[in-house]
Amino acid sequence: MPQHPDIPGMSSPELRVHGRTQPSAITGQPLDCVITADRLWDGDSAHPTSDSWVLVREGRVESAGTGTDMPDAPAVVDLPGHTLLPGLVDCHVHVMAETFNTSPVTAQVLRALPPMRMLLANGFTTVRDLGTAELAATVDLRDAQEQDVIRGPRMVVAPNIISARGGHGDKMPVLRRRYGAEIGTLADGVDEIRHRVREQARAGADWVKFAASGGFSTSGDDPTWTAYSQEEVDALVGTARDLNLPTTTHAFVDEAVRRAVRAGVRSVEHASLCAPSILPFLEEHGIFLVPTLHRPLSHLTRLDDDDFWADKPDFARTQFRQHAEQMRTFMNALSDSEVRVVLGSDASGDMASENWREFTAMTSIGLSPLRVLRAATSTASDLLRRPELGRVRPGCVADLVAVPGDPFQDLEIMGRVDFVMQSGVIRRFPQ
Incomplete structure (x- = not known):
């Protein structure tokens, strides 16, 4: 993959998985987890929400929200400084x-x-x-x-x-x-x-x-x-x-x-x-x-x-x-x-x-x-005509990506995707 230049002032991407040790990345199985990010854009809204989370179960989005009051899950994936978007x-x-x-x-x-x-x-x-x-x-x-x-x-x-x-x-x-x-x-x-x-x-x-x-x-x-x-x-x-x-x-x-x-x-x-x-x-x-x-x-x-x-x-x-x-x-x-x-x-x-x-x-x-x-x-x-794709809402397939920063301010960062989840399986994350 080509390396894209860092965004000025942006720290290196981080990803922390608490709970089970990156099982989906190793076995290819869906990971039941809560994903947290600085921002979440659901695919429809005019603006992303801040301090957001998404609950993923059995390869689907179960719920999404904001704040620290999150549902329980076997694992938590933290994406500080990132915007989470639909796949x-x-x-x-x-x-x-x-x-x-x-x-x-x-x-x-x-x-x-x-x-x-x-x-x-x-x-x-x-x-x-x-x-x-x-x-x-x-x-x-x-x-x-x-x-x-x-x-x-x-x-x-x-x-x-x-x-x-x-x-x-x-x-x-x-x-x-x-x-x-x-x-x-x-x-x-x-x-x-x-x-x-x-x-x-x-x-x-x-x-x-x-x-x-x-x-x-x-x-x-x-x-x-x-x-x-x-x-x-x-x-x-x-x-x-x-x-x-x-x-x-x-x-x-x-x-x-x-x-x-x-x-x-x-x-x-x-x-x-x-x-x-x-x-x-x-x-x-x-x-x-x-x-x-x-x-x-x-x-x-x-x-x-x-x-x-x-x-x-x-x-x-x-x-x-x-x-x-x-x-x-x-x-x-x-x-x-x-x-x-x-x-x-x-x-x-x-x-x-x-x-x-x-x-x-x-x-x-x-x-x-x-x-x-x-x-x-x-x-x-x-x-x-695939309503289960392209959005982050309950029942949708858990296809999620994250970029460091806010794409609403600079779409260049869409070339710096560093987290990819597909049907609940983590396909890419920073090492």
Whole structure:
């Protein structure tokens, strides 16, 4: 894990466990305990509470309160100087992206283990993985985590992006040269699209993702292209709905977004080439937006940095130059909207260690710390329809993280998570 600089004036993190000696960290079993912290934020409230505690029993939050009058528990975990928050949720990752369907399924799963550990160490106890590996690989990774075979965030998966031929999910340039491999499931026309959706359901998908537009990272297409007709999008979303699967779409431009929303998608990914007028449309239809800001902002701020672009295709730099003003206009308008924004880092492979930077990217365009923190907790829970996640309230899963200091004053400290509890099991604490 990368070391993040200390916050001036902040003492080194401490953690003391009284009672049983760190049993959950050793055995992987849930720890019944009271956790105390200087501050507690529950995932919804406008401000954290002070001098707070949370009672955890059998992997769930039983109660929470303030003051020294705490319930009895077999162990007490003290987090002085810390803010305790719900476990974080990243709703746009590609854990297996570095394999891109080019390895045996077992190898794809094994290569995903380091990114999974990185994400959990960063405090992300749940992720929505939006594909790039084989159907079986992504689903097997999800199931292995659920069965506690591997350590990492619990996964909600859209195993493989459905794409038009010649679209964003067709062939990445490096894979075109080396392997001829695809990052997506290709489908054109109503019948083939329905067939591909049913394949994803059969494989065990939780979500279905499709590319309604082109993208920045693929050759042979363009982010301004609209990939599917309204009839095709209606067929895709409707078939998924019949199978009780929610849908999300990769879409950069207005018409691609509008077709997807008319069809009934639950969320939209990116949208950064849209006119600001798309935002009231998303609000009206109750759509969740996952803008994935860190990666494009890092590209936009380095347009003249030759070293940064040395290992990237020339066409990508050209595209970012061409659309820079348009992207900045959309991002600036986002903070004034009331769209339900959800945190998604678009992290892939080793980039998982940097997914926390989405917090500062979101505040850099004017989103408030409260809105950003909700985007990574309660709003993400609402998107996933998982009410037991993203909040600290009785009955919720005991997913809890702690940071040294107050993130409402400085969101940079979200890169310094030093306590992670997942389903009542302590996964990370300072040594």
